[in-house]
Amino acid sequence: MRILIVEDEKKVAGFIKKGxxxxxxxVDVAYDGEEGFHLxxxxxxxxxxxxxxxxxxxxxxxxxxxxxxKVSTPILLLTAKDAVEDKVTGLNKGADDYLTxxxxxxxxxxxxxxxxxxxxxxxxxxxxxxxxxxxMVSHKVSRNGEEIELTGKEYSLLEYFMRNEGKxxxxxMIAEHVWDYNFDTFTNVIDVYVNHLRKKIDKKYPxxxxxxxxxxxxVMRV
Ligand code: CA
Numbered sequence: 001m002r003i004l005i006v007e008d009e010k011k012v013a014g015f016i017k018k019g020x021x022x023x024x025x026x027v028d029v030a031y032d033g034e035e036g037f038h039l040x041x042x043x044x045x046x047x048x049x050x051x052x053x054x055x056x057x058x059x060x061x062x063x064x065x066x067x068x069x070k071v072s073t074p075i076l077l078l079t080a081k082d083a084v085e086d087k088v089t090g091l092n093k094g095a096d097d098y099l100t101x102x103x104x105x106x107x108x109x110x111x112x113x114x115x116x117x118x119x120x121x122x123x124x125x126x127x128x129x130x131x132x133x134x135x136m137v138s139h140k141v142s143r144n145g146e147e148i149e150l151t152g153k154e155y156s157l158l159e160y161f162m163r164n165e166g167k168x169x170x171x172x173m174i175a176e177h178v179w180d181y182n183f184d185t186f187t188n189v190i191d192v193y194v195n196h197l198r199k200k201i202d203k204k205y206p207x208x209x210x211x212x213x214x215x216x217x218x219v220m221r222v
Pocket of ligand 1 (some may be wrong): 007009051054
């Protein structure tokens with residue numbers, strides 16, 4: 001899952017980015033409204049965390065312009081304590097949730113997980129494909145009851161595959177959702193990671209779950 005943070009306070013942005021990366025999310029940061037709007041318009045994020053008080057273009061304008069352009073990515077607003085009016089306006093203009101500063105990182109994480117779950121049938125915190133299980137809270141992965149150790153990147157790659165069970169995912173889609181904007185899509189890093197992942201989740205099991213479609217991409221299915 002790839003998340004955009006639009007926040008001009010470098011300390012706050014850095015704190016959120018570090019925390020989310022530890023949770024295996026890919027994170028981009030924009031330090032003003034214009035850059036935020038541009039990145040959100042150009043890339044396919046799974047979530048946008050948008051501060052309201054921003055230089056160059058304020059958060060409400062970024063929000064309004066994105067929704068006008070039919071960008072439907074879930075947006076979580078960050079607001080100051082006394083800005084009740086802004087929260088209401090933001091929600092009316094298409095924001096999905098808001099959080100008042102200062103906030104605990106655990107609360108931000110809970111809101112993000114809840115927003116990412118919306119629009120999917122599951123309300124629980126587990127993803128399942130066949131006998132493969134991924135717990136999105138504890139980050140534990142198991143197959144046929146046996147726990148599988150994954151690195152952070154392997155975990156986020158697997159989560160993306162499992163959320164999109166049965167859908168063909170191209171390398172571009174994978175790069176856009178699992179890596180941040182510093183990623184060089186011309187390398188074979190994705191294939192390398194997919195091979196690592198496959199060794200861990202498929203190799204010793206007769207039923208393979210992760211399939212390669214030559215020249216197209218990958219698909220996870222039973
Ligand atoms: Ca700000």
